[in-house]
Amino acid sequence: MPPNILYIHSHDTGRWVQPYGHQVLTPNIQLIADQGVLFRKAFCAAPTCSGSRASLLTGQYCHSNGMMGLAHRGWSLRDYGHHWVHPLREAGYTSGLIGEQHISVDPHVIGYDKVVDLPSNRAYAVAPSAIETIAGLPEPWFVSAGFFETHRSFGIPTSVRDTLYSLPPSNLPDTPETREDMAAFKASVRSLDQGIGAVLNALHQQGQADRTLVVCTTDHGLALPGAKATLFDRGLGVMLLMRGPGGFTGGKVIDAMVSHLDVYPTLCEVAGIRLPEWLQGRSMMPLVRGDCADLHEAVFAEMTYHAAYEPQRAIRTDRWKYIRRFDDYPHPVLPNCDDSSAKTLLLKNGWADQTVDPEQLYDLMADPEEGRNRVTDPACAEVLASLRARLEGWMLETNDPLLIGPVPLPPGAAVNERSQVSPDEPLRRIVHQGAATRT
Numbered sequence: 001m002p003p004n005i006l007y008i009h010s011h012d013t014g015r016w017v018q019p020y021g022h023q024v025l026t027p028n029i030q031l032i033a034d035q036g037v038l039f040r041k042a043f044c045a046a047p048t049c050s051g052s053r054a055s056l057l058t059g060q061y062c063h064s065n066g067m068m069g070l071a072h073r074g075w076s077l078r079d080y081g082h083h084w085v086h087p088l089r090e091a092g093y094t095s096g097l098i099g100e101q102h103i104s105v106d107p108h109v110i111g112y113d114k115v116v117d118l119p120s121n122r123a124y125a126v127a128p129s130a131i132e133t134i135a136g137l138p139e140p141w142f143v144s145a146g147f148f149e150t151h152r153s154f155g156i157p158t159s160v161r162d163t164l165y166s167l168p169p170s171n172l173p174d175t176p177e178t179r180e181d182m183a184a185f186k187a188s189v190r191s192l193d194q195g196i197g198a199v200l201n202a203l204h205q206q207g208q209a210d211r212t213l214v215v216c217t218t219d220h221g222l223a224l225p226g227a228k229a230t231l232f233d234r235g236l237g238v239m240l241l242m243r244g245p246g247g248f249t250g251g252k253v254i255d256a257m258v259s260h261l262d263v264y265p266t267l268c269e270v271a272g273i274r275l276p277e278w279l280q281g282r283s284m285m286p287l288v289r290g291d292c293a294d295l296h297e298a299v300f301a302e303m304t305y306h307a308a309y310e311p312q313r314a315i316r317t318d319r320w321k322y323i324r325r326f327d328d329y330p331h332p333v334l335p336n337c338d339d340s341s342a343k344t345l346l347l348k349n350g351w352a353d354q355t356v357d358p359e360q361l362y363d364l365m366a367d368p369e370e371g372r373n374r375v376t377d378p379a380c381a382e383v384l385a386s387l388r389a390r391l392e393g394w395m396l397e398t399n400d401p402l403l404i405g406p407v408p409l410p411p412g413a414a415v416n417e418r419s420q421v422s423p424d425e426p427l428r429r430i431v432h433q434g435a436a437t438r439t
Contacts, residue, residue, distance in 0.1 A: 001139065001140055001211075002091065002092075002093075002271040002272055003212060003213045003244055003245040003246065003270065003271070004139055004140050004142070004143075004208060004211055004212040004213065005088070005143070005213050005215065006134075006145065006199070006203070006212055006213070006214045007142070007143070007144045007145070007215045008145045008147075008196055008199065008214060009100070009145070009146050009147070009215075009216070010146075010147045010149055010150060011100065011147070011148055011149065011150060011151035011219060012049075012152070012222055013149075013150045013189065013192070013218035013222070013238075013239060014218065014221035014227065014234065014239070015237050015239050016185070016189065017030075017193075017239050018030045019032075019038055019239070019241065020040070020239060024186055025190070026190075026192075026193040027197070028193045028196045028200055029196060029216060029239070031197075032196075032200070032214060032241045032242075032243045033241050033253075034251045035243050035250075035251065036214070036241055036242055036243025036248045036249060036251070037243070037247075037254060038240075039240040039241070039242075039254050039256075040253055040254060040255045041237075041256065041257045041258065042217070042238050042239070042240035042259070043238065043258070043259055043260070043301065044220045044236055044238050044260045044301070045061055045261055045300070045301055046061075046220075046301060046302055046303055047227075047228055047229050047235035047236055047303060048219075048220065048228075048229055048303060048305075048306045049070060049219050049220070050067050050071040050102050051067050051068065051069070051070075051304075052219040052220050052260065053101070053103050053219055054067035054103050055067075056260040056261070056263055056264070057083050057264070058264070058278070059082075059084070059261050059278065059279040059280060059281050060082065060261070060278055060279070060280050061261070061300070061302060061400075063302060063399070063401060063402070064278075064280065064398055065077050066078035068304040068305055068407060069306070069409070069415075070305070070306065070307075071103050071104055071105060072102075072105060073307075073413055073427075074411075074413025074430070075305070075410065076105075076410075077103060080104070080109055080110055083110055084264050085110065085111045085112055086111055087268065088142045088267075088271065088273070089113070090273075091140075091273045092140060093141060093142045093271075094114075094138055094140075094142070095112045095142045095143070096113065096114040096116065096134070096144070097110065097112040097114070097115045097143075097144050098116045098129045098130045098143065098145050099118060099125075099130070099144075099147060099148070100121045100126075100147060101144065102146070112144070114133065114137070116129050121148040122148045122149060123147050123148075123195025123196075123198075124191075126147050126195055127195040127196075127198040130143060130199050131198065131202040134199075134203070134206070134208070135206060139208075139211065145199060147192050147195055149188045149189065149192035149195070150185055150188040150222075150223075151223065152338050152339070152340065154185055154188045155184060155187060157180060157183035157184045157186075159183060159186065162182070162183035162187070163179060163183040166179045166180075166183050166186060168182050168224075169226070169234060171226045171227075171234060171369055172224065172226070172342055177342060177344070177345045178345065181224070181340055181342050196216065200214070209244075210244075210245070212245075213244035213246060213248060213270060214243045215240075215241075215242050215267075216241045216242070217238055217239060217240045217241070217260070217263075218238050218239055219238070220235055220236065221234045221237060221238075223338040223340065224337075224338075224340060224343075225340075225346050225351070228337070229306045229307075229337065230303075231301055231303060231312055231314040231321075232321075232370045233321070233368075233370065236301050236316070238260065240263075242266075245270065246269075246270040246288070247288045252288075254284075254287050254288070256287055256292075256294045256295050256296075257295070257298075257299050257318065258284055258287070258299075259281055259296065261279075261281025262281040262282050262284050262295065263284075264279055265279050265281055265283040266284045268283070270285070280398070298317045298390065299315075300313070300314065300316075301313070301314045302314070302400075304407050305407075305409070307423035308333050308335040308415055308416040308417060308418045308420070308423075309327070309406075309407075309415060310325075310327075310333040311326040311327055311406070311407060312325045312326060313326070313391055313395065313400070313402065315394065316364075317387075318364070319364055319365055320361065320362065320363060320387060321360075321361070321364055321370060322359075322360070322361050322387035322388065322391060323360040323361075324358070324388075324391060325357075325358045325359070326406075330356065331353070331355060332351060332352065332354060333418045334347075334351075334352060334420065335416035335421065335422060335423045336423070339422050339423070339424065352421070361377075361380055361384050410430070411430055412429070413430050414428065414429040415430075416428075
């Protein structure tokens with residue numbers, strides 16, 4: 001019998017958990033790493049909530065599956081039949097959806113056998129419901145347990161020590177404001193870890209742990225300036241840990257680059273399912289088995305809409321990152337950064353007036369923080385030309401609509417103006433093409 005599959009996922013966590021070396025105690029996520037496989041260089045295909053999840057769950061880039069913006073703002077998949085729940089059902093799986101999903105306003109259209117309605121998608125509600133659902137499903141089952149943590153708002157810090165001593169990401173200044181922000185994040189991630197631990201413990205108590213493949217990941221980077229909704233590694237880098245049948249054992253750490261797109265074909269291989277023809281990723285099983293050292297020479301990522309329009313595409317190799325923006329807005333698109341004390345601090349110090357380069361090239365070995373743009377460096381001209389061509393080739397191969405001009409909003413969608421400061425400011429809603437209202 002194929003293994004059960006538990007897809008357990010969070011919001012906005014990036015790699016800021018204990019197994020990736022941060023001082024963020026997450027003993028239950030650490031347990032998955034100790035017993036399973038940790039992918040050290042895993043990247044989402046889009047650093048936005050709906051886009052990342054849609055790419056993971058369909059095995060397609062956002063411009064291929066249709067989710068080029070946020071589901072709760074009017075975007076949807078072109079075909080919900082491409083969600084991995086459907087081939088799993090054909091292979092005999094019974095499925096359950098608990099908590100966060102973020103790819104449809106109506107979760108019932110996705111195709112799960114059981115959709116659990118909850119008063120909250122936070123861990124205190126999701127974990128008990130996931131435990132109850134798993135206990136009631138016949139094997140093999142597939143369960144999606146989605147936690148709202150660590151999305152804002154975080155709530156208040158719960159540790160004086162964290163408030164005093166937490167170190168923010170290195171792209172941000174070390175100030176009382178940023179330390180307090182990180183302390184609040186740590187409180188949220190503790191709640192996440194406890195929820196994950198409760199579900200893992202239930203698997204153990206029910207005797208299903210050895211028959212269950214656990215996939216633990218998040219959608220994208222932290223909800224801080226320079227991370228979420230950017231194509232820097234701080235926005236694209238995600239935790240990805242897998243534990244269970246198929247070789248996901250032993251506390252292995254894999255350093256090769258992988259993409260969220262690779263999870264779908266991996267699950268198909270483990271479950272013995274024929275690969276759907278639309279998949280744009282590759283199975284990670286050769287890495288897990290040790291048959292190869294690398295899976296991809298390069299990974300690609302994109303963003304089109306988040307709260308506001310900010311079309312950009314990127315290619316990342318082991319050494320280089322190339323980002324291209326596809327509009328002429330010269331400043332940071334501030335609504336695409338969640339409000340926070342760190343954001344307020346940067347705004348007070350002139351962040352809104354900075355300019356953003358339309359093309360960016362970073363040497364990730366010499367400049368892992370992606371702070372020095374090498375586009376105009378003659379020594380990098382050959383690399384720049386190569387990555388430009390490879391990015392355009394990928395866009396052509398995947399029929400990226402950005403190649404023919406700006407991407408319009410679908411009817412009924414809502415968006416912030418790029419000149420606004422907060423995603424909470426009034427929205428422009430598209431009634432039909434060419435007409436809009438304010439909300």
